[in-house]
Amino acid sequence: MVWKPLTDGLAAALRSLGLWSEERERRIELAVPRDATHGDWTSNLAMPLARELKQPPRALAERIAAAFPPDPERFAEVTVAGPGFVNFRYSPEFLAGLPNRIRALGAEFGCHDHAHGLRIQIEYVSANPTGPLNVVSARAAAVGATLVRLLRATGHDAEGEFYINDAGNQVDLLGASVAARFAERVGTAAEFPANGYHGEYLADLARQLPEAPARAALARGDLGWFREQALDRMVAWQRRDLDDYGAEFANWFRESQLHASGDVARTLEELIGRDMTYRAVKPEVDKSAGDRGVEPEDSGEATWLRTSRFGDDKDRVIVKGNGAPTYLLPDVAYHRDKRRRGFRHAIDLWGPDHHGHILPLAAALEALGLEADFLKVMIVQQVNLMAGGQPVKMSKRAGEFVSLRDLMDEVGADCAKFFFLMRGTSTHLDFDLDLAKQQNDENPAYYVQYAHARVCSILRYARERGLEPATAERPWTADGERALARMLSTFPEVVRGAAFAREPQRIPLFLMETAAEFHRFYHQCRVVGDDAELSRARLQLVDATRIVIANGLALLGVTAPERMERPAELAS
RNA sequence: GCGCCCGUAGCUCAAUUGGAUAGAGCGUUAGCCUCCGGAGCUAAAGGUUACAGGUUCGAUUCCUGUCGGGCGCACCA
Numbered sequence: 042m043v044w045k046p047l048t049d050g051l052a053a054a055l056r057s058l059g060l061w062s063e064e065r066e067r068r069i070e071l072a073v074p075r076d077a078t079h080g081d082w083t084s085n086l087a088m089p090l091a092r093e094l095k096q097p098p099r100a101l102a103e104r105i106a107a108a109f110p111p112d113p114e115r116f117a118e119v120t121v122a123g124p125g126f127v128n129f130r131y132s133p134e135f136l137a138g139l140p141n142r143i144r145a146l147g148a149e150f151g152c153h154d155h156a157h158g159l160r161i162q163i164e165y166v167s168a169n170p171t172g173p174l175n176v177v178s179a180r181a182a183a184v185g186a187t188l189v190r191l192l193r194a195t196g197h198d199a200e201g202e203f204y205i206n207d208a209g210n211q212v213d214l215l216g217a218s219v220a221a222r223f224a225e226r227v228g229t230a231a232e233f234p235a236n237g238y239h240g241e242y243l244a245d246l247a248r249q250l251p252e253a254p255a256r257a258a259l260a261r262g263d264l265g266w267f268r269e270q271a272l273d274r275m276v277a278w279q280r281r282d283l284d285d286y287g288a289e290f291a292n293w294f295r296e297s298q299l300h301a302s303g304d305v306a307r308t309l310e311e312l313i314g315r316d317m318t319y320r321a322v323k324p325e326v327d328k329s330a331g332d333r334g335v336e337p338e339d340s341g342e343a344t345w346l347r348t349s350r351f352g353d354d355k356d357r358v359i360v361k362g363n364g365a366p367t368y369l370l371p372d373v374a375y376h377r378d379k380r381r382r383g384f385r386h387a388i389d390l391w392g393p394d395h396h397g398h399i400l401p402l403a404a405a406l407e408a409l410g411l412e413a414d415f416l417k418v419m420i421v422q423q424v425n426l427m428a429g430g431q432p433v434k435m436s437k438r439a440g441e442f443v444s445l446r447d448l449m450d451e452v453g454a455d456c457a458k459f460f461f462l463m464r465g466t467s468t469h470l471d472f473d474l475d476l477a478k479q480q481n482d483e484n485p486a487y488y489v490q491y492a493h494a495r496v497c498s499i500l501r502y503a504r505e506r507g508l509e510p511a512t513a514e515r516p517w518t519a520d521g522e523r524a525l526a527r528m529l530s531t532f533p534e535v536v537r538g539a540a541f542a543r544e545p546q547r548i549p550l551f552l553m554e555t556a557a558e559f560h561r562f563y564h565q566c567r568v569v570g571d572d573a574e575l576s577r578a579r580l581q582l583v584d585a586t587r588i589v590i591a592n593g594l595a596l597l598g599v600t601a602p603e604r605m606e607r608p609a610e611l612a613s
Numbered sequence: 614g615c616g617c618c619c620g621u622a623g624c625u626c627a628a629u630u631g632g633a634u635a636g637a638g639c640g641u642u643a644g645c646c647u648c649c650g651g652a653g654c655u656a657a658a659g660g661u662u663a664c665a666g667g668u669u670c671g672a673u674u675c676c677u678g679u680c681g682g683g684c685g686c687a688c689c690a
């Protein structure tokens with residue numbers, strides 16, 4: 042709404058000063074100052090330019106400000122302050138017309154189309170199909186789904202994908218574990234596989250198997266049958282939980298199809314063709330001084346990938362001595378497939394225990410000639426569930442851990458998502474279950490939803506009295522009105538910044554500030570009062586606030602309730 | 614030993630990709646309901662941004678080192 046005019050105006054100013062270049066125009070940065078006394082928008086353009094031109098920044102800023110084409114419909118003044126900031130202040134007309142513009146755009150307000158319109162894939166959750174989704178998956182699901190929405194809102198063609206690891210040891214182990222559970226059920230003595238999965242959910246799963254075919258499979262020792270059964274049910278289970286949580290995926294991609302199609306084999310051939318591999322018992326390059334150096338005993342020669350050429354501290358096995366690929370090879374094939382499907386960027390959300398895989402994968406992709414900026418891995422950091430001030434123990438081994446489903450039952454999907462999205466994705470997160478369970482003023486998710494419910498309540502109250510938002514525009518006179526309007530005007534910039542930086546947490550923080558600004562306005566400015574014209578003018582602002590909060594919450598996948606029940610203890 | 618993440622108010626965390634006087638919530642203290650939802654608002658108090666250097670107009674942010682916490686360092690995925 043103003044980002045583009047400001048950029049264009051500054052570019053025009055540079056042109057008229059004879060200072061324009063394409064690179065400089067691209068470098069123009071705009072921000073909303075924290076302190077409103079510094080204006081409504083600011084640019085630091087003069088300062089980096091001053092260094093380049095070896096001119097005093099303050100004087101350069103003055104020249105840029107003077108050369109900025111007058112735009113009285115949007116900006117009342119362009120001033121220079123501090124070491125060389127160029128500050129812009131909205132004209133009264135701009136702020137007066139803002140609610141109408143927001144209301145005309147409705148759900149579109151906040152969206153942009155001046156991004157580059159790239160095809161971007163977000164791969165997230167991709168949990169192993171061997172158990173229920175845990176809390177890190179819950180966090181990743183909230184972040185991934187929001188990133189998809191953010192990128193779409195800023196003009197990209199983005200979609201989510203779930204990668205199903207349905208090949209390799211662990212799913213064989215899953216099948217064997219389920220077979221053992223089924224044998225238990227039908228009273229056949231069976232040895233439980235070493236390192237098998239012990240969770241109670243596998244006993245449940247074994248109970249759900251159709252009895253006759255399962256008995257037959259057991260009789261012929263067909264563990265593959267159990268594997269496929271378990272896999273399908275496990276994936277369906279995870280999918281149901283994610284649906285209920287509101288995380289959507291355009292595609293569920295099975296690793297096994299990479300093996301079946303020959304992609305894995307072709308990827309290996311290509312790596313060999315590019316002289317990226319060698320066969321040996323031990324790596325030729327190993328600068329890691331780990332104490333866990335593994336001595337292969339009788340496994341024979343493995344195929345190693347020369348990731349050390351790309352900064353890795355050691356080469357990595359891609360085909361084991363027994364001829365089976367490690368996780369890395371299909372992973373490389375998978376990402377090559379993504380590129381072939383036309384995605385310009387692949388953003389992967391991985392758990393904290395996988396960061397060691399980033400470099401080997403990136404090295405292989407680079408060796409295959411993919412763009413260096415194709416892959417971006419975001420690590421979704423660990424979540425500590427806290428209850429009563431103590432961490433809740435989560436042990437997958439013992440089969441006792443809090444799952445995504447438990448979390449939804451406990452605190453609700455809205456609240457869980459809001460809490461996950463409030464924090465930076467790469468930071469460790471203490472999730473306070475007690476706080477999230479409280480439906481009161483201490484809970485930030487409710488604070489924002491409450492503001493929306495209150496806005497809707499005011500609009501209802503006004504409508505009952507025959508008052509609708511005005512269509513005519515009149516300048517704001519109260520500080521609370523102006524501050525709220527200013528806050529609402531920044532929403533598109535917040536969305537743009539959050540998408541560009543891949544930082545969803547900016548949206549919840551903006552919503553909390555907006556809710557606070559609205560509550561301040563509400564206490565300062567009576568909306569539905571004796572002066573019908575004033576009431577109808579303020580209703581514009583209230584309705585615009587409704588739209589902004591609703592749009593922000595929609596980006597997070599959190600509902601915007603029009604009414605909220607008061608908890609019993611607060612009802613009196 | 615090596616790599617990655619992190620260290621900001623008593624606690625949990627922000628700080629607009631290097632910007633102006635480092636901000637919120639919780640907790641503490643003192644106020645505000647004749648009225649549109651008090652799940653709210655106002656104010657006070659709380660800081661050597663772990664520590665030491667460096668880069669520059671300007672550093673919580675970037676670089677180096679030290680200390681502390683977490684995770685990883687398999688022919689598992």
